Each structure stands twice: as C-alpha cells, then as structure tokens.
Amino acid sequence: GVTQSPTHLIKTRGQQVTLRCSSQSGHNTVSWYQQALGQGPQFIFQYYRKEENGRGNFPPRFSGLQFPNDSSELNVNALELDDSALYLCASSLEATDTQYFGPGTRLTVL
Amino acid sequence: AQSVTQLGSHVSVSEGALVLLRCNYSSSVPPYLFWYVQYPNQGLQLLLKYTSAATLVKGINGFEAEFKKSETSFHLTKPSAHMSDAAEYFCAVSGTGANNLFFGTGTRLTVIP
Numbered sequence: 001g002v003t004q005s006p007t008h009l010i011k012t013r014g015q016q017v018t019l020r021c022s023s024q025s026g027h028n029t030v031s032w033y034q035q036a037l038g039q040g041p042q043f044i045f046q047y048y049r050k051e052e053n054g055r056g057n058f059p060p061r062f063s064g065l066q067f068p069n070d071s072s073e074l075n076v077n078a079l080e081l082d083d084s085a086l087y088l089c090a091s092s093l094e095a096t097d098t099q100y101f102g103p104g105t106r107l108t109v110l
Numbered sequence: 111a112q113s114v115t116q117l118g119s120h121v122s123v124s125e126g127a128l129v130l131l132r133c134n135y136s137s138s139v140p141p142y143l144f145w146y147v148q149y150p151n152q153g154l155q156l157l158l159k160y161t162s163a164a165t166l167v168k169g170i171n172g173f174e175a176e177f178k179k180s181e182t183s184f185h186l187t188k189p190s191a192h193m194s195d196a197a198e199y200f201c202a203v204s205g206t207g208a209n210n211l212f213f214g215t216g217t218r219l220t221v222i223p
Binding site: 002004029031033038039040041042043046048053054056088090095096098099100101102103104 | 144146152153154155156159200202204209210211212213214215216
C-alpha cells in the first residue's frame with residue numbers, strides 16, 4: 001500500500017518542511033491533499049510521470065517532486081499557522097484512475 | 111466545476127439499524143463519484159465508486175450507493191449497522207478524465223449499542 005513519513009511533525013512558523021510518500025507498487029501517479037481539522041481533504045497537486053499534472057488553489061510555497069521510483073515528496077516553505085493539517089498522499093495506476101490513500105502525516109505549526 | 115454536499119455532519123444510528131448517509135453532487139461533466147471512510151488517526155479507505163456503469167454500486171463491508179442523475183445524488187446505505195462502522199465518511203466527485211477529487215466536509219457516523 002501507500003506509506004507516508006513521518007507520522008507526526010511539529011514545526012514553527014517560517015520554517016520549511018518535507019513530507020514523503022511511497023506509492024503503491026506499479027502506480028505512476030501521486031496526488032497530495034491537505035485535510036484541515038474537521039474538513040474534507042483539499043487537492044494540492046498531482047504528479048504524473050515526474051511532471052506536475054494539475055494543481056489546486058495552493059500558493060507556490062507548496063511544491064513537490066516525484067522520483068524515478070515513483071515515490072514523492074511535498075515541500076512547504078515559510079510555514080504558516082494555517083498549514084497545520086493532515087497531509088494525505090494518494091497513488092493511482094494512471095492519472096485518472098482510482099486513488100488509494102496513505103495514512104497521512106499530521107503537521108503542527110506553532 | 112465539481113462539488114459535493116454532504117447533508118448532516120453527524121449521524122447516529124442504533125446497532126442493526128439502517129445506515130443512510132446523504133451526498134448530493136454538482137458537476138459540469140459526467141461525474142465519477144466515490145465514498146471513502148476514515149477511521150480515527152488513519153487515512154482514507156475506498157468504500158465504493160461509480161464510473162458510469164451500473165447505477166447501483168456495491169462496495170466493501172456491506173455498503174452500497176445508488177447514482178440518481180435526476181436528483182444529483184449518490185447516497186450511501188447499509189442495511190444493518192455494526193459497531194465497527196463508526197467512522198468519518200467522505201463523498202467525493204471528479205470529472206470524467208479528471209485527475210483530482212473534490213471532497214465533501216464529511217459525515218461522522220456513530221453507532222449506538
């Protein structure tokens with residue numbers, strides 16, 4: 001299945017953070033979502049065959065990478081208090097296929 | 111543009127009773143519709159999906175959902191609730207061929223013994 005690391009993370013405002021995701025075997029697409037407390041997940045962006053393939057309403061300080069082994073990372077610069085959330089990674093066989101989610105990384109910004 | 115509305119942020123049912131979680135969607139293109147479940151401190155697990163084949167979709171754990179285009183609805187049902195069904199349920203929509211999901215705000219299901 002999809003794995004994410006770390007499980008929990010605490011940062012202070014202004015810092016930078018990197019979250020990691022290993023996609024399900026054979027999947028070439030990774031999508032990232034932000035889930036604020038009490039809300040549904042919101043789409044950040046998707047990487048398909050190493051290229052960004054769609055982006056939600058998030059500023060450029062949210063960036064990502066997809067590696068040759070199809071794992072992915074989400075980078076957030078200049079952290080703000082509102083960035084505190086559960087960050088979910090999902091992988092799929094192709095860009096428009098069903099997405100399978102990892103357990104998430106809970107980020108707390110103080 | 112796509113969006114979903116989940117009616118009822120919190121639903122309580124007795125063990126053995128019918129579960130009905132409501133979802134209405136809005137989509138400018140033929141939609142794909144999904145129900146996911148989230149247990150405490152966990153990620154999302156796919157329950158079922160509609161992709162324009164049969165309008166009645168059967169999923170895991172005894173859940174099913176019916177796509178009703180005339181009502182723009184995709185309600186989730188289960189004939190008999192079990193204690194293990196207590197969780198947060200999210201309805202989501204994507205456009206045909208789209209690469210991102212739009213989620214509702216979720217419905218927390220409580221099962222009363």
